[in-house]
Amino acid sequence: MPLLEVERVSKGFGGVRAVADVSFTLEEGELLGIMGPNGSGKTTLFNLIAGALAPDAGRIRLHGHDIAGLAPHRICARGIGRTFQLVRPFAALDALENVLVGRLYGRARGTTAEAIAEAERLLALVGLAARAHTPAAQLTLIDRKRLELARALATAPQLLLLDEFMAGLNPAETASAMALIRGLQAEGLTVLMVEHIVWALMDLSRRIIVLSAGEKIAEGPPAAVAADPAVVDVYLGSETSDLERRR
Ligand SMILES: Nc1ncnc2c1ncn2[C@@H]1O[C@H](COP(=O)(O)OP(=O)(O)OP(=O)(O)O)[C@@H](O)[C@H]1O
Ligand SMILES: [Mg+2]
Incomplete structure (x- = not known):
């Protein structure tokens, strides 16, 4: 059975069909990429999977159980973690505290000492060990992104949704983000990622x-x-060069 099944899911806002009859499956341990031009429905699709929005039609199953329309915290408790395209940490809390919030929200259980140890492990994993006690407001963009990832991982997800995690990073930072994501997948995490790069x-x-x-x-x-000619067609414009480079 696939880990995630998205079946004929649609969501409209007024006259806009943000997500129109989309279906796909995701196997456990897989890393599936989603791309598309601005406004093509990528974040809306994530919001539907993570429960921030309820679909107008269609089914979303995790381990065969329908989760469409469940509240975000319930979906998180079932094992779906996410990062947000616009990173908004709790500015006044330090990095460690932000990760602890993720831990409280998610499905991990245990003592406070265990929670802190796990939060420290995750900060080290994303390269933020030295920033544990820095207020989130003082972190650079890459560090806020790292924090966002650590916070999502602290919810102990089985499936991680990454929404433009690499946007705004320089080439060296992008390379380190890619290595990090590969490492997570190697540890067994299933990843669904939206990326413009x-x-x-x-x-x-x-x-x-x-x-x-x-x-x-x-x-x-x-x-x-x-x-694919249909893909080349929608990417005629700024990102054509990206496609060309791969061919
Ligand atoms: N809450 C909302 N209310 C009204 N319209 C919305 C809302 N959220 C998204 N939309 C519209 O739905 C469509 C899809 O938006 P979405 O944010 O999912 O695209 P995206 O592929 O993530 O774009 P980007 O690459 O810019 O992040 C767009 O036309 C957008 O304006
Ligand atoms: Mg988006």
Whole structure:
């Protein structure tokens, strides 16, 4: 049984079909990439999976159980963690405290000492050990992104949703983020990631889904997706060069 099954899911806002009849499955341990131009429905799809929004139609199953429309904290408790495209840590709390909030929210259980030890382990994992007691407001963008990842991991997810985790990072930071994501997958985490940095997404994923105007227009291995005329069509513009580089 797939870990996640998204079946004919739709969501509209007024007249806009943000997500239109999208279906896909995700196997345990897989890393599936999602790409698509601005406004193609990627974040809305994440919001539907994570429970921030309820779909108008369709089913979303985790381990075969329908989770569509459940409250976000319930979905989190069932094992789906997420990062947000716009990172908003608790500014006045330090990095360690922010990660502890994630731990409280998620499905991990245990003593306070265990929670702190785990939060410290996660801060070290994302490269923030030295910033544990720095207020989140004073962190740089890359460090806030790292913190966001540690907070999501602290909820003890089985499936991690990453929404443009690499946006705004320089090439060296992107490379370190990619290594981090690979490491998480190697440890058994299932990952669904939205990314505008096409070459990075293609490098990390065996399979990619492309959204355009809410619809899934392509799905397959990166090379096949990059060569797909429908995909090339929607990427005519700023990101064409990214696609070209891969072909
Ligand atoms: N809460 C909302 N209310 C009204 N319209 C919305 C809302 N959220 C998203 N939309 C619209 O739904 C469509 C899809 O938006 P979404 O944020 O899912 O796209 P995206 O693929 O994540 O874009 P980006 O690459 O810019 O992050 C857009 O037309 C957007 O304006
Ligand atoms: Mg988005």
